[in-house]
Each structure stands twice: as structure tokens, then as C-alpha cells.
Amino acid sequence: MPLTARYFKYCVGMKLNNRRPIMDFLHRVSAQRMYGCPIGGIGGGTIGRGFKGEFCRFQLQPGLYEYVTVPECQFIVNIKNDKNETIYQTVLSTYSKPKNAPESWEWNLNGADCEYTALYPRAWTTYDLSKYGIKLVCRQISPVIPHNYEDSSLPCAVFAFSALNVSNEHRNVSVTLTWTEVLNKSKNAEVGSYTQTKSCGVYLRQKIGESPCTFTISKNNIESQSLTEDYTFWNSAKTSHYVWECIQKHGKLSPDPRTVPTPRCSSEKENKQKQNKVIYCDSIALSSVLSLEPQSTGSTELSLVWDMPTIKYRKDEKKHKRFYTKFYSSDGNAGSNIATYALNNFTNWETQLNVWQESILNNGSIPDWLKSALFNELYYVADGGTIWLDVHDEYPDTDPRKEFGLFGYLEGHEYRMYNSYDVHFYASFALAQLWPNLQVVIQYMFRDTVAMETEKSRKSLYDGKIVKYKTKDSIPHDLGDPGDMPFFHINAYNIHDVSDWKDLNFKFILQVIRDYHLMTFMDTSEEKTGSSAAVWPSKRYLADMYPACVTLLRRAAAWDRDGDGLIENDGTPDQTYDIWVMTGPSAYCGGLWVASVKAVHTMANILGHEDDEREFGEWLQRAQRAYQDKLWAGTHYRFDTKPCNENVIMADQLAGHWFLRASGLNESVFPEENVQKALKTIYENNVLHFKNGTMGAVNGFVREGKGHIETRTMHSEEIWVGTTYGVSALMIFEGMHKEAFATAGGLYHTLTQMGLSFETPEALYENGNHRSIAYMRPLAVWALHQALLARPVP
Secondary structure (H helix, E strand, O other): OOHHHHHHHHHHHHOOOOOOOOOOOOOOOOOOEEEOEEEOOOOOEEEEEEEOEEEEEEEEEOOOOOEEEEOOEEEEEEEEOOOOOOEEEEEOOOOOOOOOOOOOOOOOOOHHHHEEEEEOEEEEEEEEEEEOEEEEEEEEEOOOOOOOOOHHOOOEEEEEEEEEOOOOOOEEEEEEEEEEEEOOOOOOOEEEEEOOOOEEEEEEEEEEEEEEEEEEEEEEOOOOOOOOOEEEOOOOOOOOHHHHHHHHHOOOOOOOOOOOOOOOOOHHOOOOHHOOOOOOOEEEEEEEEEEEOOOEEEEEEEEEEEEEEEEEOOOOOOOOOEHHHOOOOOOOOOOOHHHHHHHHHHHHHHHHHHHHHHHHHHOOOOOHHHHHHHOOOOOOHHOOOOOEEOOOOOOOOOOHHHHEEEEEOEEOOOEEEEHHHHHHHHHHHHHHHHHHHHHHHHHHHHHHOOOOOOOOOOOOOOOOOOEEOOOOOOOOOOOOOOOOOHHHHHHOOOOOHHHHHOOHHHHHHHHHHHHHHHHHHHHOOOOOOOOOOOOOOOHHHHHHHHHHHHHHHHHHHHHOOOOOOOEEEEEOOOOOOOOOOOEOOHHHHHHHHHHHHHHHHHHHHOOOOOHHHHHHHHHHHHHHHHHHHEEEEOOOOOOOOOOHOOEEOOOOOOOHHHHHHHHOOOOOOOOOOHHHHHHHHHHHHHHHOOHHHOOOOOOOOOOOOOEOOOOOOOOOHHHHHHHHHHHHHHHHHHHHHHHHHHHHHHHHHHHOOOOOOOOOEEEEOOOEEEEEEOOOOHHHHHHHHHHHHOOOOO
């Protein structure tokens, strides 16, 4: 009750300051079960797409989501016969016509004639319009390409249409993309057209929040001619019927003489003089036509670009440039150049994506369901409220941020904190393998916070204590709230005093040694694709991180209250399971401690710090001995040392050992026999005794009597998607492939049956409910990929 009262007071305070709570438990977002593959690169904003053809879930202001479907943003297809008569026209979507849709537009597409497939960042929709003589395919491509940082930053997508004339008559097929002012109707939009040597199109300028944004629709300009037809400007409230009727009559668009490509006149007198002659436009559209002889094929491409080059945070006077402005202008006029580049290079993007994806699709060690999960969970790298800033003039050449910028993604769509580190620990496997320099950037960002201590304090919501935002020699929980000044005002999380959490310091250390291992492998590997950037030097990275790792480990040693070499939890939820209390030595935090001591000991050896290596070797021996003596229960490691938790089996008890395996450290820091027994105990209880093994590993299971879920806290009775993937990855490292695939595969199939693709939640419940949709931690599925590369199926 006191926590609830403090939370309500916090929410009221945020509302009075016209801000959203970082975690709004009063206005939760439910799963929509409608999403397909979103469009857009990394850090430039994303636009969601429904698998039925909608444009929805706009994330153009960093970290802020608008869950709206805009019916005026659509594709329209028209088919004409050999007599130039329209025989079919429809909005290219199978969902029912919305009530707020343009009245004259028709949604005539039969869902039974369509098929949708997604392998992020691509999607394919096939439309069987054989009764009208046409089979149509749309390929949706976003430039999210591993190791290609320049193209991956672009805020654009290409829609490549191919049509087959299956009739015995000539057919003309046109595809039109329409767009309107989104998110806010300012009545100050500006529309216009452009022509370049290789592309032409139309644009719409508007403001989203306080930031200008230009949407550009383009197509190839094959004959290098000025754009005089195939487009129109229109008013979403007044002239949408013209768009529909023009396409229906002519098979394509032509300019509406009643409209002008400029905003309303600034002069009231001029407005009155022209109000009967012209119509203000807030929308654009562009057509492309294919002329098809019988049994022939044709193709055309349309691109969509949203150029929002600078962003300004609410409390920040400075305007920040997005990363793609490193390669394009930041004046808001880059849309046509990005579009030209996209249209000329999307086939190269597809080549790079094919090389990468086929290496997984053709890998016999990877089951089909996992291939799907690996690609489609990657949506969150771009669509996680992601921001990527160019700061090349703020850092020296010896710092990766000079070349690769600042990077942040949210803990979840509902949990609006950038780079929440306790969760990124699990999710980091995706960045570390595919965009390792972004993982390196995050590590340097957190390293720089270690020595920080703030004078400013606040009240902790959990216990009401007044605590500093950040204390020295600790890793922060997060790098800020998108509604504030992220990367500058850190530790937005306000439920607990995170400076005293017992997992954050260790998660930094373990990521450092894991990153070093992967980077060393990449230094000698030739498996990178396309325009690959060199991986940041692994030895320099380790040397730069080492002092922070030592500092964090020494700070953590103070948590060993009894001097036995093993840290203790404080009887509070002082770790990522932030409502699950741990008291004294615990399997989770204690295991992270032991693994971290081993990691720093290994770093000292690599870097030649002999005194440190000797000292931390002694620490390791004592930590190992205490961990085994106090927590090994014969079949598993105890949750903690409280008698009431004696029979609680925690799915995540071996997280420390998992990261040692992922770091290539195969010494028996944790006895091999004990690890095998513990994994089998987890599998038999948390997996098989829970929903018959069809839903992953429940976080907590009590092995007494017939056994049951640990229901004393919410977190213990949840299935965390990322945790299940982490446990399954460790099973693979330990040779338990069958159990790993059953554990993770059961969860994947449940998520798919629930319709939760592209909005994967943090947690599921036994009754089928979910918590916190579109969450960071499920990116841990890439830990399975790394494990299978290290230990393929026998």
C-alpha cells in the first residue's frame, strides 16, 4: 500500500509536468496481435506494418510510440484490361475498412487470396488476383544489415512489386502509394515534387512534436524526365475521392488542378482571395504502372523515406543529429537523395541479406522455428524506441563513439528507459554478434558513468528512502528517459536504489569478457557481409574496460558481509527480478559474482597484470568454495539461504556460468557435474512440470509434494522469454540440445499461437496473459545462435 501511494503521487507529479511515467501501470498497452515486419533502419524512427497491410505503430519521436492506424497511408492497386477498362481496384489491405477511412476508397481484397511471410528485415506479401489475370508480389525491404552501419541507419524502406500476367490478354497494373500528415494535423504541411537523374517523387513536410519531418515517396526515373504526371497532392478530408476516381479512370494519378503544392498563404487576405480557387493539401500520392503482355512479368519499386534529421529532448536546449546525417545533410532536404540511394541499392541490400540469412537458413543444426525467431526478434534493434546519434566531433579517434555515435534502445515500449543494463545483459547477444561496434559503444557509455556520483537525490518508490540518483563505483540501471534528457540524466528507474543492486556491476564485467571473446573471433573471421565496418580492436577494448572492471569488482567485494568470499543480497529485490526478494547468498547474484571474479582474473592474465591476476585468483578460490558450500543442494543451487526458499528452483540460477561459456572460458569454475544436475533439475521441474513443457521455463518452481509454481511474487510465477532463451543457450553449451530445443521451441510456438510476433512481451503467465509487450530481453534468442556455433548438434 505505501508503494502504491508513492507511485500514484509520482504519476500525478509527472502529469502536472506534462510528462509520462517511465512505467505507466495505470495505462498499460495490450498486445494488438496485428503486427508484421516494421519498416526503417536503426535509429531513424520506425513505422509499424500490420500483416494485413496497415501502416501502424509510429515511432518517429525517439522512444515515444503512437499506436494508430492511418487509413490514408496505403497502397492502391488498379488492373485494366486490353480495352483500357478498370476491371479491379482495391486498397491493398485485407483488414476491414476503418470507419475513418476515405469514403470512396474500397477495401475489396480477399484475405484467402493473400499470403504474408516475414524474415526481418524483409517481408513478402503475395496477392493471387488470378480472376483478374494477375498475380502480384510485394517485397518489403528495410536496410537493417549486419556489420553495415551506414546503410543500416537510413530511415527508409523499399517496396518492390512484381506482377505476372496469367491471362491471355494485355493487362496494365498500377500501384499507388498514398501518404498523409501523420500523428498531428497541423494545417501547416508543405507538399511538393522533385526530379533527379535517377529518381523522382513527391514529398510532404510536417512537424512531429517539435521536430520537422519530411516524408518522400519516390520511384525510379528511367528516362530522366521531369515528373509531370503519375502523382497528385490532395486533402485527406476534402479530395480523397479524387485520388480514387483518378486511378479508376486513368489507371494512374495526375495532378488535381484544384490543389497547390504549397501550404496555406500566410496572409489572411490572400487566404480569403484564394479559398474558393485552391485547396490546401496535407497528403501526397505517387503511381507506377506496369504494361504486361500475356504470360509476361514486370516489376516496379516505390520507396518511402522519412527524413527527421534532428531531435530535441524536452529539457535539452541542444538539437541532436541522428546518425544517418553523418552521410546526408541535416537540413531536412535529404529525402530525395536517400530515396535515390535506396532505389539504386536495394538489390545490393538484398544480396547482403541473402548471404547472411542463408548462412542460418541452410544450417542443419538450427531448427526451423529457431531460424524464424532469430530473424524476427531482431525487429527490436530498430523498433525498440531506438535512437542513434552522430557525435563525431565530441570524441577523440581512440574512442569508438567518434565513428559509431551514441546508441540507445528502450527496455520496452512500455518501460521507457534507454539501455536498461540488467536487461541488456540478456539482449546484448544480438548486437554483439551482428553490430558489435554498437555493443562496444554502449559499453563505453556505461564505463564513463562508473566514477560519477550525483548530489541530487530522490525518494525510492519501493521503501520511501531518500537516495542519490547515482553513487560512485556502480553501473547505472539505465541511461535515461526519452521524455527527459537521455544519456545525460541517467538512472530514470526510481523503484529501488539501483546503485546497490547486486547484479549490475557483474553484468558489465561479464559483457566485457564475452565481447572480447567474440571480437577476437571476428578479427580473424571473413563471415561479415557487404559493406562491413572493421570491428573495434579487441585488445584496445579490453584494456580500456579493465580499470572499470577492477573498480566495480572491488566495490562489490564490500557486499561480502561475513568475509567468506561470497557476496550476500540484502533481503530486498536488489537485482533484475525487482520484486523477488533475495536474502544472504543467492544462486543468481552469487553465481554472477563468482563468474565476474573469474572474468577479471582472466582479463588480468591477458593484459599482463600479474599482481592483479594473483590477487583475483585467490578471490576466485574462496568464492568458488563458499558458493558450493552454502548453495549447492545436491540437485540444484539454492535460490538463497532462507529456509522457506529451500525447495525453490530458479530457472536463471546459472546465469554466471552461462556467460563464462559464452566467453569461451571452459574451465570448471562451477563443477561440471553440478551444472549438469542443475540443468536437468530445471528442465524436469520449471519446464516439464509447467504446462507439460510447452511454454518455456517458469522463473520459480517449488519442488515439494507434487510440485507447483512459486507464487509468492509476481516474477517467480512468470515465464520470461529472454530468460528461457538464456537457459536454453546454456543447455546447448552443455550438450543438452534436445532439452534446449524443447524448452525454447515450446515457448516460441506458444508466442506464435498467441499472435505476439513483432511485439514479444517480457513475460507470460500460465493462464495465457502477458506483461510488458515489445520488450528488449527476448533478443537473447541470439545467445542460442552463438551457442550452436560453438557446439553444433552432434
